[in-house]
Structures are given as C-alpha cells and as structure tokens.
Amino acid sequence: MDKKQLSETDIITKFILPAVEQAGWDSMTQVRQEVKLRDGKVIVRGQMGVRKTVKSADIVLYHKPNMPLAVIEAKANKHEIGKGMQQGMDYARLLDVPFIFASNGDGFIFHDKTNPQQLESEVSLEDFPTPETLWQKYCQWKGFSEAQLPIITQDYYDDGSGKSPRYYQLQAINKTIEAVSAGQDRVLLVMATGTGKTYTAFQIIWRLWKARQKKRILFLADRNILVDQTRINDFQPFGQVMTKITGRTVDPAYEIHLALYQALTGPEEYQKAYKQVDPDFFDLIVIDECHRGSAAEDSAWREILEYFNSATQIGLTATPKETDTVSNTDYFGDPVYTYSLKEGIEDGFLAPYKVVRVDLNIDLQGWRPEKGQLDKNGQQIDDRIYNIKDFDRTIVIDERTQLVAETITAYLKRTDPMAKTIVFCNDIDHAERMRRALVNLNPEQIAKNDKYVMKITGDDEIGKAQLDNFINPKKPYPVIATTSELMTTGVDAKTCKLVVLDQNIQSMTKFKQIIGRGTRIDDRYNKLWFTILDFKKATELFADERFDGIPEKVLVTPPEDIIDEENEEFIDELNGVEEDGGPEGETGIEEEPGGYDAGGGEPDWGDGGDTGGEEGGFIKYQVSGVTVKKLDERVQYYDADGKLVTESFNDYTRKTVKKHFASLDDFVRKWKDTERKQIIIDELASEGVIWEAFAEDVGKDLDPFDLICHVVYDQPPLTRKERANNVKKRNYFTKYSDTAQKVLDALLDKYADAGVQEIENVNVLKVKPLDQIGSPLEIVKKGFGGKPAYQQAISELEDELYRDDSQSA
Known part of the structure; x- marks a missing residue:
C-alpha cells in the first residue's frame, strides 16, 4: 500500500x-x-x-x-x-x-x-x-481542586435527539460551572440575542442541580412571555420539580422556581412576596435580561437579589449596561464569557442585516407652524421648529405617518407581503395610528385575514393575545406588528424579516435589543437575513464604539436644494456638530429618560409597559395638510467586518481591492491565470466587495473584471455585450466542430446577458437554447470529445473575452 x-x-x-x-x-x-x-x-x-x-x-x-x-x-x-x-x-x-x-x-x-x-x-x-x-x-x-471535580464533570442533559450545544454555548456553560465550583457567587454571561441564552442557562442549572451543588433555584425574568417560553421549552425536562410563581405565593415544595420580578415585589410592603421564605432559601438565582432591572442600585427589583444575598447569582444579558450611573459589572463582575453579535454573524448562527435608510424632508428640514396655527383639536401650537426628535412624540403630522406606512407597504409588496414585520413606534398612540394607516393601505391582505396588521402593546389584551401567533413560524398571521416597548426584548421571533425603526432610539442597550428581534436564523423557513427600514437615523448607532466594530463617522449629506440658512444649523445638529465642535447629544447614546432604560426608573407593575401620548406631562399636537416627501431612500450594506459601509461604494471597493492587488497588472495577471473567474469573484466578495451595490452604482451591464478595472484602476470599461461582440468578430470558432461552434456562440450570448459566472456553470447546458442542442452529456462528449476538452474550450473562450486588444485604448 x-x-x-x-x-x-x-x-x-x-x-x-x-x-x-x-x-x-x-x-x-x-x-x-x-x-x-x-x-x-x-x-x-x-x-x-x-x-x-x-x-x-x-x-x-x-x-x-x-x-x-x-x-x-x-x-x-x-x-x-x-x-x-x-x-x-x-x-x-x-x-x-x-x-x-x-x-x-x-x-x-x-x-x-x-x-x-x-x-x-x-x-x-x-x-x-x-x-x-x-x-x-x-x-x-x-487549576481544579478535588472538590470541584464532581461538579465540573457532572453530565449535561441529553434528550436523546443528538442535540449538542454549539461551541460558544459549551464555553459559556463550562466557564460558568467552573466559576461557581470555585466559589464565585456573582457571574455575568454576555451572549448576543438569538444565541440561546435560555438553553445555556438550562444546562448550567441542570448540571449544578444534578450535582446537588445547588438545590433550590430561582429563574427571574421581567416579561410573562419570557417565563412561559422558558417553562414550556428549554426548562421542560425539570418536570414536576418546577413551578411558576403566581398569586404572589412562593411554594417551598418545589425546587425550581420561575418568576416575574413583578410577581415577587412591588412598591408596597404586602407585594414583597419574596420575604415569604428565608434569605437562604434559594442557593442559585439566574437573572434573565439582567441589563434591565437588576443593574441599577436603586431598582426595586434589586432588592430581591440583595435579600437572597447568600445565593449564587448568574446574570444573563445580550447588552450589558455600562453608563455613568448604571453598571452590570459593578454588581456581577466582568463577564466570564462574551459572545457578540459580530461573532454570531461571522459564524453563521445569526442573521446579517441590510439597512434601508429613508430620509424625509420634514425630518431633515424641520417644520414650523404658521403664526397662531391650531392643531386638529383646537389647541394653539407652540411656535418653534419641530424636528425628528419631536415627530410622533410631541407633535403628530398625519402625512408623515401616511408616508412611512406607504414606504413599509411598498417594500413588502416588492419583496414578500407575508414577511413578518415589526414596526417600532414612539408610543402606544403612535403604534395605533401606524396600525390604522397600514390597514388602509393593505385592503387586499386585510380581506384575506383581518389580523394581517395588529397593534401589539402592553395596554392591548387583544393584541397581546396574538403575540404567540406572531412569533410562531407555522402561523402566517399576524404579519405586521406595530409596537413601542413590549416587543423590544425577549420576543423570540425567528422568522422576522423586516424591522422598521420609526422610534427615537438613543440607548445603545435598547438599540441592540431591537436589532436582536431580526437576528435569529431559521433555515426551514428561509430566514437567513433581515432588513432594517430606518426612518429615524437610529442605525447611526452602528458606528458607535459600543456596538460591535470600530467607530466611523457617519455624516448625513442631504440634497443641496434643501440646505439654506434657515436649516443649516439643524443639518449640523443632525451630523453631531455643535458651535464649539463637540459631539451633539441627539446622535449619541445617552440613556433615555424614564422606562426600563433609566438608571433608577421602574416600569408599571404590569406585564411590561408602554406609555401613551400624554403621560409624560406634555401636550401632543396633531396636524394635517403638511407636505411630506422622501428626499432619499438608499440601501446600506455592511462589510466583511460587520461594519456598515459609510463611504461611497467606489471608494470602499477601491480601497478593498488594492489591499490585494497593488497594480492593474497584478489584478489582470491573477484574473487571467485563474482557471475559474468565479473563484476571484467569491474571494473579493468574502473580503467585502459588495458586487450588487457596486454594479448598481457603476453599471449593471459591466463584467466584474471591467467593474474592477474601471473603478479601481481608472481603465475605460467595455460592456459584456461589447466583449462578446469582439469575440464573435474574430471568428476564432472555426477550429471547432459545428456543434461546438453553436454551443460557444450560445455561451457568448449567455455571457452578454449574465456574466462570466454563467458560462462557468455547467448547468447552463441544461437551459435554452443549449438544451435544444442535446443533453449536457451529449454536448460535452459529441461536441467537444469529453469533459477535459470542453473545459479547455471554456478556458480559451475566457482568454478571448479578456484579450488585451479587445479593450478600448
């Protein structure tokens, strides 16, 4: 051998x-x-x-x-x-x-x-x-001690299906078990939304419980849906030893307790159900979404954790909160393991995103009422310039709502009208108006099912009852959900394909949570990526250093015809420029006042709260008859590092390609020496060349070779049709058989229509007009004498296509 x-x-x-x-x-x-x-x-x-x-x-x-x-x-x-x-x-x-x-x-x-x-x-x-x-x-x-080994070697739960934790889940589980076995009593795990935090938590609890290291466990969350999903799905193997705390009663007969923070405490002493048991009753507490209530020192929820101070406490979050006043790490310490959104996308466990940025004229220019103008309710409108921060928060402009709804509807109609969509609005009132506008714009869909569009907010029992249907991939309706706060976190909507941002988002924590609604992948339902439709410039937060990636300056450049002395100052404000040149707060990431994201703020003691139009002590005006139009709607792509491309595609491509091919000669030599051009096309795509955007910008009728030569090296391009015609003029086909000549002539036409990738794909022989000549096997064997000869003919055809004398001087 x-x-x-x-x-x-x-x-x-x-x-x-x-x-x-x-x-x-x-x-x-x-x-x-x-x-x-x-x-x-x-x-x-x-x-x-x-x-x-x-x-x-x-x-x-x-x-x-x-x-x-x-x-x-x-x-x-x-x-x-x-x-x-x-x-x-x-x-x-x-x-x-x-x-x-x-x-x-x-x-x-x-x-x-x-x-x-x-x-x-x-x-x-x-x-x-x-x-x-x-x-x-x-x-x-x-450095394991003998005492740690029984805990560290405790078996994982195995359901017999062959399911195994992913590599990052293994690291998170094993590192947490090691930390707890070593006596660490505060542990933080940071895992991007959609990467299986609850399953990870289950395996941690299972192993510690089975090893009898921890006997009574409390799993805390702040949304009913989070607790119910956990109990029914990942935690189901605990069976009869598990209970959900309801009626403000802690039953000591159970070992695994699942609870809402709100079910255990409240502003009044009689609501503090956690005091029904001794402080040492629980020896392990796992806090889901710990960036929310438990991070702030003066949070009422924090009192639960401090009461059970002797218990080991494990915090789970996708977005650790770090501000001047609130910090997860102050309480839990540094994370024992972190798995980021960028890593998840790179590994293929999370869905990448495409951003469609929509700029409206009144958002950029602002809007000022006429002197003494009354709103639709007869209130006199304060005389000032209202801008993107005000719309749908302090003032409602009906035409703006209508145009946003029209844009959403148009996008769904040209892509997939049944794509699950979440529209994030400023408040409940805004969510209701958006629902109404979308209903009126989609009469055909509403006729098929009146739940095509639903408002799902904390105050609406009918809408909340549809949440399970919205997140269930097997249920087609509802398709569009309008919301404000209720769906920002913990909603496992695997098939959500469109996330619409029409909400003022300044909190990085909240932004990451909202983006996380679309990052789950579901291959069975062809959910591999999603689109962010941004009306409020929220996606500028992608360029912040606290998002995954290196910060880049994002500048808004509106069309010249809307820049005048009256709004120059406002444009500067949008671009984060103050008179003293410092950063402006609106495009920064200061925490939002009130609600979950405030340092000490508390939600209502309900099931997750939204606020309506006038609960902040301000008056909300409503006007109509304002001219609102789109100034720009553009697609933004992200590069190989997961950062949004903020420069022109030409500049970006030029910089990317020149990292690999310093000169035109280097590129041409590599192109000609490579047997299959698709290899170079794929290599450049993996390095960040976005071919679709590139072709859209420069010319769809250009070959990848000409796109690169023209944009990167300033060479005059030839269209695919011109290259194909040049080859036909040379009449070099005469050395081949009649059948082979017909095939090569048809392949040239395919090249002119679709590019070099088409002629390199052997499946092209199965489609018209080539299928009229014979089967692929017959074409290759009878026309060329076998596969090697056919491949050689394709190689020679490509040589002819890219011959130097076929390019313009």
Whole structure:
C-alpha cells in the first residue's frame, strides 16, 4: 500500500483512529469525527442569502460528552506531518482546549498549551496519550481542586435527539460551572440575542442541580412571555420539580422556581412576596435580561437579589449596561464569557442585516407652524421648529405617518407581503395610528385575514393575545406588528424579516435589543437575513464604539436644494456638530429618560409597559395638510467586518481591492491565470466587495473584471455585450466542430446577458437554447470529445473575452 496515494479520509480511518483507540479512547463517548463548529456566514446577495461553506474539525476528543479536551487535524500523507496545525489551533480556540494534534498518518505533531517549556513535540502513532494523561494535564492547567471535580464533570442533559450545544454555548456553560465550583457567587454571561441564552442557562442549572451543588433555584425574568417560553421549552425536562410563581405565593415544595420580578415585589410592603421564605432559601438565582432591572442600585427589583444575598447569582444579558450611573459589572463582575453579535454573524448562527435608510424632508428640514396655527383639536401650537426628535412624540403630522406606512407597504409588496414585520413606534398612540394607516393601505391582505396588521402593546389584551401567533413560524398571521416597548426584548421571533425603526432610539442597550428581534436564523423557513427600514437615523448607532466594530463617522449629506440658512444649523445638529465642535447629544447614546432604560426608573407593575401620548406631562399636537416627501431612500450594506459601509461604494471597493492587488497588472495577471473567474469573484466578495451595490452604482451591464478595472484602476470599461461582440468578430470558432461552434456562440450570448459566472456553470447546458442542442452529456462528449476538452474550450473562450486588444485604448 502506497500511503501517499491515500486520501485524507483513508489516513484517518487506517492510521489516526486506530492509534487513538489503542491509547484507550472510547469511540462511542470520547471521539467525534467531522465536528461542525460554525454554520457558515450568510452572504446577502440581492434578495437572496447564501451560506459560505465551512470546514469541520476532523476529530475532537472529549473527557465526557460536551467536555472537549483535544482537537486532531488530519491531512493526506503527501503533506508534511504538521500541515494541519494552524487549522487545528483555530478549532481549539473555539472549543477552549489546550491540546492540538496534527497528523498525516506517520505520527503526530502535539501542541500542548499546558507545557510552555516545549509547546510542540513529535509523537509516534504508538505513543498517543491516554485519556487519563490529557485529563490530568487539563485539570492541572485549569487549576481544579478535588472538590470541584464532581461538579465540573457532572453530565449535561441529553434528550436523546443528538442535540449538542454549539461551541460558544459549551464555553459559556463550562466557564460558568467552573466559576461557581470555585466559589464565585456573582457571574455575568454576555451572549448576543438569538444565541440561546435560555438553553445555556438550562444546562448550567441542570448540571449544578444534578450535582446537588445547588438545590433550590430561582429563574427571574421581567416579561410573562419570557417565563412561559422558558417553562414550556428549554426548562421542560425539570418536570414536576418546577413551578411558576403566581398569586404572589412562593411554594417551598418545589425546587425550581420561575418568576416575574413583578410577581415577587412591588412598591408596597404586602407585594414583597419574596420575604415569604428565608434569605437562604434559594442557593442559585439566574437573572434573565439582567441589563434591565437588576443593574441599577436603586431598582426595586434589586432588592430581591440583595435579600437572597447568600445565593449564587448568574446574570444573563445580550447588552450589558455600562453608563455613568448604571453598571452590570459593578454588581456581577466582568463577564466570564462574551459572545457578540459580530461573532454570531461571522459564524453563521445569526442573521446579517441590510439597512434601508429613508430620509424625509420634514425630518431633515424641520417644520414650523404658521403664526397662531391650531392643531386638529383646537389647541394653539407652540411656535418653534419641530424636528425628528419631536415627530410622533410631541407633535403628530398625519402625512408623515401616511408616508412611512406607504414606504413599509411598498417594500413588502416588492419583496414578500407575508414577511413578518415589526414596526417600532414612539408610543402606544403612535403604534395605533401606524396600525390604522397600514390597514388602509393593505385592503387586499386585510380581506384575506383581518389580523394581517395588529397593534401589539402592553395596554392591548387583544393584541397581546396574538403575540404567540406572531412569533410562531407555522402561523402566517399576524404579519405586521406595530409596537413601542413590549416587543423590544425577549420576543423570540425567528422568522422576522423586516424591522422598521420609526422610534427615537438613543440607548445603545435598547438599540441592540431591537436589532436582536431580526437576528435569529431559521433555515426551514428561509430566514437567513433581515432588513432594517430606518426612518429615524437610529442605525447611526452602528458606528458607535459600543456596538460591535470600530467607530466611523457617519455624516448625513442631504440634497443641496434643501440646505439654506434657515436649516443649516439643524443639518449640523443632525451630523453631531455643535458651535464649539463637540459631539451633539441627539446622535449619541445617552440613556433615555424614564422606562426600563433609566438608571433608577421602574416600569408599571404590569406585564411590561408602554406609555401613551400624554403621560409624560406634555401636550401632543396633531396636524394635517403638511407636505411630506422622501428626499432619499438608499440601501446600506455592511462589510466583511460587520461594519456598515459609510463611504461611497467606489471608494470602499477601491480601497478593498488594492489591499490585494497593488497594480492593474497584478489584478489582470491573477484574473487571467485563474482557471475559474468565479473563484476571484467569491474571494473579493468574502473580503467585502459588495458586487450588487457596486454594479448598481457603476453599471449593471459591466463584467466584474471591467467593474474592477474601471473603478479601481481608472481603465475605460467595455460592456459584456461589447466583449462578446469582439469575440464573435474574430471568428476564432472555426477550429471547432459545428456543434461546438453553436454551443460557444450560445455561451457568448449567455455571457452578454449574465456574466462570466454563467458560462462557468455547467448547468447552463441544461437551459435554452443549449438544451435544444442535446443533453449536457451529449454536448460535452459529441461536441467537444469529453469533459477535459470542453473545459479547455471554456478556458480559451475566457482568454478571448479578456484579450488585451479587445479593450478600448
């Protein structure tokens, strides 16, 4: 047997696995092959989402299921023994393990992070380390005591379905268990919305409870829907030992208690139900969405945590709150683990987003009433300039509401009228007016089902009753939900494809929570990405340093015809420019007054509150007859790092491409030397070249080659049709058979219509007019004499397309 002729799979099965099993590793419980750690980032292309392919870890070794110890990366024997090491180290980083093995079947290169004196050494197949050896080294590396081991090695819950935690969930669970077993009594976990915080919490509680380290557990949340979803779904395995606290009664007969903060306390002493049990009754408290009530020192909810001060307390949040007055880390300490939105999108576990920014004339110019003007209710309107901060909060302009509703409706009609949509409004009154406008604009849909549009707010029992239907992927209605506060957090709407922002959002915490309504992925229902339709410039918060990514300046440049002396100051204000040149608060992220996001503010003791139009002590005016129009509606894309592209697409592409091809010659050489041009197109896309936006900006009839040459290197472009015609003029087809000439001529037409990607795809032979010539097999065999000759003909066709003398001087 010539080992060098064996495939990588053969090397694994014939050499690596026998060596591992001979060392005592249990193939059923300790060895897993082809462990897929990432799902593959979703790339948005027009109205399509396509996943990038990702590699799997060849072999992962475990102490016990879901307790990884080592990664083995294999290569075919024609490669050097340590070729897979760097790839293996990447997987090891994700799994947080210190042992990496690379092998080509001759032996192993062993990278051992527990031995800094000799990080890498060569190990023969016969000397592969035993499970006991690696576990002992791992425990020493981690510094585990004997007392910790029974807790740390407690089994995960296994429902028999084969479901396994994702790599970041493993890290979050294991790091939390380790911290608790070491005596840490305040623990913070930061995980982006949609990454399974509740499932993670369940596994943490399950293992601590099964190990009898924690016997009475309280799970706290601030929304009924969060508690009910938790009880019915992730926590269901607790069965009869679990209860939901209702009627302000704590039943000590149960071990697992789920509760609303509001069910345990309130402003009056008789409402403080938590005092029915002793302070040491609970020995573990898990606080969901801990950025909300528990962060503030003077929060009434905080008194629950302080009463059960002796209990271990674990805070879960997607958005840790850090302000001048409120801090999660002051109470819980630094997070033991953080998994960000950016990481989630990069790994393919969270949906990427596309932003459609809509600028309205009165939002940018402002609106001033006529002298003595009365509103629709007969109130005299204060004489001042009203702007984007005021609309739908202190003043309602009917035409603005109508135009926003028309824009939402038009977007859904041209994409998918049944796409689940959440419209975030300023308050309940605004949500009701928006509902009404959307109903009137969608009579055909309302005729099919009158729940096509629903207002879902804290004050509306009928609307709240539809929330479960809205978030259930199997239920088509409601489609559009108008809301203000109720759906900002904790609503697991997996199939939400459109998030509409018509709310003044200045809190980064709230912004992240709202964006999180769209970040869940559901492959079964083709939910791979979502759109943010922004009317209030809220997406400028993407450029803030507290969002994932490096801050970039976002400048609004309205059309010149609306800039005059009267509104120059207001434009400066929108762009964050004050007279002294300092940052302006409106585009910053100061916390909002009142409500959940205020440092010490409390919600009503209900089921999550919204406020109506006049509860803030101010008068809300309502006017009509104002001219409102769209000044601009543009799509904004994000780059390979997850940052919104804030410069022109041409400038952005020029900068991106020149990182890889310093000169035109470099690019042309690479293009011509690469057998399949699609490879370069995909490589540039993965580096951040947004081809759809690029073509939209420059010209849809240009080939990717010409787009790059023209924009990046200032070369005169040729259209695809011009390139195809140049090839036909040369008449180089004559060396081929009649059938081959017909095929190549048809392929040139396909190129002129759709580009080089089309002719490189063998499936093009299945469509008209090529399917009239014969089947793909017949075309390749009879027309060209076989696959190699067909591929050579395609290569020559591309050479002709990109010949130097075919370009304009």
